[in-house]
Amino acid sequence: MFEVAEAYEAMMGRWSRQLAPLFVEFVGVRDGDTVLDAGCGTGSLSAALARMTKASKIVGVDPAGGFIEYARTQIADPRVTFEVGDAQNLPYSDASFDRCMALLAVDYIPDVRRATLEMRRVTKTAGVVATAMWDRSGANELDSCFWHAAAAIDPTAKGSSGRRGSYGSAEALSDLWIGAGLIDIEVAGVTMPCHLSSFDQLWQPYLRSQGATGAFMAGLSADRREALREAMRQNVLGDGPDGRFTLQAKAWAVRGVVS
């Protein structure tokens, strides 16, 4: 589902880079902490951790080799390493990290319950395990601007909230963390403005998108794709001229402590 780093960066990496510092603030990292970035992708979270904290070691792990290669080219900080690996079977000893974080990843891990148990296993007692996912309730304009347009041209389009394993709500994330046996669980909504200078800046990345939007796009003929483009343009600009606009993005973050 994910492999082409440049396409991911254009579509989502630009927003996960903006979300990552808010997630780091929510989780809290102490000087000298060792931190695992599970499902690191192209390295947005690891980059924010390196920039914002005095963590002693930051490890990014992801099964997508193309993403790991790209991430390695982005960060030249000796505290940061990237490795190909699977969050369902983490290649680390028990209690290796002070913080284990996963940004925008849990929806994409086939056996997410197993992955959360693995995240807890590799985290020290009293350490923190945390994740964040985009809100899937419709309050996240970054997500809903596409799926509302998709539903307008195809009433059977499921939208992201109807997909398997959607953890884009406070309840779903809280339940997942309770199921992982974590304690002192806290959940918070995180919002951020996404500034765009033209409609094409929003639309063009969808032409190479991966994940659920990419799968939906791949099933469209050229005519239907044009209808989707027009429906989306109407959603964000109405009948007005092209130009700058802002979408409000919303995510949910959860943190819990290992007992």
Ligand SMILES: C[S@@+](CC[C@H](N)C(=O)[O-])C[C@H]1O[C@@H](n2cnc3c(N)ncnc32)[C@H](O)[C@@H]1O
């Ligand atoms: C939406 S991307 C998020 C990437 C990055 N954390 C970010 O915020 O930009 C989802 C990531 O989950 C990764 N992923 C999928 N299955 C995984 C697994 N079993 N273990 C770890 N990561 C996985 C994908 O390869 C992809 O990099």
